Amino acid sequence: MSGAELQAILPLGILAGGIILVMLQIAFRRHLATSISLSLLTLLATAAAALEGGADMPVTPLLQADSFARLFTVLFCLAGAISTLLSTDYLGQRDDEPEEYYLLLLLSSLGACVLAYASHLASLLLGLELMSVALYALIAYPNKAPLPLEAAVKYLMLSGAASATALFGFALLYAGTGSLSFTGLGQALDANPETGVLLPVAAVMVVAGLAFKLSLVPFHLWTPDVYQGAPSPITGFLASVSKAAVLVVLLRWFSDANLFRFPALVQTTAVLAVLSMLVGNLLALLQDNIKRMLAYSSIAHMGYLMIVFAAAAAPGQRDFALEAASYYLIAYTATTLAAFALLTMLGAGEGGREHCQLQDVSGLFWRYPGPAILLLVALLSLAGIPLTAGFLAKFYLVGAASGSGQWVLLGSLVIGSAIGIYYYLRVVFYMSRRPGEYQSRPGMTRFWPVRLTAWLLVAAVLLLGVLPQPLLHYLASIL
């Protein structure tokens, strides 16, 4: 590996170096504040290095350094830093020696960043597993309660099975084409268009495995339980980064290998999209726990996002669809993190129990107006109301789908969004209940960094919705 190549993947290097540093620090001198600061520093330095830019070049056959990868590295590292900050407050009251927790969070972020760079099935699998394995441990970390353990075991078993399925699919792909790199796969499929039974089976297995990670219907069954059981900051990370990373690598795979030319594959994504949009939104209606509700809402959002695959398949629409997907991922990450930040803040400092039932936000407007407005903005953004990031994201999707004539998908999007309004507004309604109409009144954290983070997140959501022109311009320039 040459110096230039190392230079090109500098962000990954910094992140990995930071992880080793934190590990050594924990081994030799256990000190919580140091671990947290080192983790934050590592993540921010990685983001800064990725922002700095660099050469666009393949680095070994495994990784592809380009602006797309760097953009999402920045996003994932910032999201990781935010989750770290939120966790400090959350774990502060729940666990005695949580240093390794931050190490795991760094590892998981590294996995996500590797996925952003991956251009080869091997690096895809490495990134995916690095991210997921760290997440198993993170979900179970507050091990004094039964729910996180249950969630972790569930996620471990099912996610392991999904990874194994995908891996088997990779093996079949290799058997069929003789290549594991994305571009190589594309060329092999071009050169050898015979339609055996091998490749379709491989495709089904890979799609099933990755759809599990994205929690698309019908592979979504783990989502609500895991979301509910996991500690809130980790749920936020799981919902935003782990899904965005898988989607990023899928987008790269599809465009590098030009998989958009296979109608059966594209139609499969469209079917998954429609199912996820409808089922996710319908089941979200039934939830009384906000985390479960957000779990189903994330299923629906992933369904909206899957529209871009069908949209990108139309001639001349590829760039716009990819741009739409990128913007949607950024907007969705910011919004989801904001929502979970609020859930983390709620009820902090009152023992180990989380306060995520609908009743727990009763009267939040009057008790804690600031955080209530933050949650309101996050919910409106998830619902796609203008002036928030969520609206523009949905607008992009409508543009992409309409440009390529995907009317069924558009119809599902409209129906899904209309259903979605109901459960988002239900939270708002609970928040606006007047004093005397409710019993549960959990407190609110007083830890200022967490509050500041929440405000910054909401500011980001609004900024993305009102003045996104620089970002849009940048997105258009790199795709």
Place this chain on the structure above:
Amino acid sequence: MVALLLILGLGGLAALYSERLHPGLPRWMSLAVCALALLCLLPTAGASGVAPGTWLQHLRVDWLPRLGISFELGLDGLSWLLVALSLLLGLIAVASSWDEIDFRPGLFQANLLWTLTGVCGVFLALDLVLFFLFWEVMLVPMYLLIAIWGHEDRARAAMKFFIFTQASGLLMLVAIVTLAVTVGAGGQLSFSYFDLLGGALEPRTAYLLMLGFFLAFAVKLPAFPFHTWLPDAHTQAPTAGSVLLAGILLKTGAYGLLRFCLPLFPQASAEFAPVAVALGAAGVIYGAVLAFAQRDFKRLVAYSSVSHMGFVLLGLYAFNALAVQGSIMQMVAHGVSTAALFMMAGALQHRLHTRDMARMGGLWAQAPRMGACALFFAVASLGLPGLGNFVAEFLVLAGLFAVRPWMTLLAALGLITAAIYALWMIQRTFQGPAREELSPTDFGAREMLAMAAMMFALLWLGLYPQPVLDIARPVVDHLLQFDFSVREAL
């Protein structure tokens, strides 16, 4: 125009925080803000006599050039009329909820002003995405108004209101985007009104897109059969909320039809006209019949709105100057008269703690001033000659008769039923034997002032409507320059 929107938006913020100084301050703040905004609007008055299709003020700044979205506002006679109406009713709404709101008055007034911001934005926006943005943004504060300060069944009503409007709004968004993508195919995307006017469209596409727009506006208007959100929302909203809803939010639907739906898709609209007119006539009669069956004062007024807005739909789809003028007139007159009736309903509820007319009766004896006002607005709403609503409905019917005589006949039946329910309402509440247990205090000076202002407006509209017609004239002429003839069958 920007100043106007800024005043309203920031005024809302100021009202929110002024609560901390004194709980009575927010309402003065919002009065002042509305008055200030009106002052802003005044210099542009006297818009009559300009050439069709010109704008009194026009502003365009790039917002998101990547997506072809710009910040484009325009003011013409129609916008001017409706913005002025909105601000006046804003004043009335503040007055009508003067001492009704004890819970967080600052937030209440802020939401009121933000709703007004959204509505004025809708009336001014000329970029379709900007228009959609204001269209949605005005929902959020309105939702909060109903959900927080509403009556007993507020959760359901607020939710229904939001979901109906949002779902139809999303269809409109899809239609807007598809329109822009189709018209701007190959070139730069643009959502500007002027770039989209007269775009070449396949007849079938145009028809479908027109339906997308029409549905959104028909829900808001509301046209039969999309009206079911309206009685709930109006009944459960606090008085000021009902005044705003009935007075101006409904007008955004009519405005949308007039500004966007008809000029963007003239041919498709012409083809669709029979259906639209039938829906309008059905709304007129259905609303009136249902109004007659209500026991709840507010529900009655709400259903009467369905009936009256049916006339607007009738007028717009007659495609002639007389009827379109009538529609515009109806928007203004109905805004005033219904606002007054809702204010009356609010006043009654505040005093008697019920909206059930079976439990009222004989109120005239105890509150003669209220009775007189109620009678005035009831006959205004049934279309007594000399008042604004008569002029409006007459113009609509006269214009429509030239095109569709049978439908006109049907719609005219609505006038008769209107007389029945309006007088029935007065009889059940204010006349009959006085009841001992009810002893409402009569209107005070503040309420009489608001009522007198609205009476004056209706009388003026009824006796000398020419200024309003003159202001709207260029807009109507411009609209009718489009070709509304039905294509030959293919």
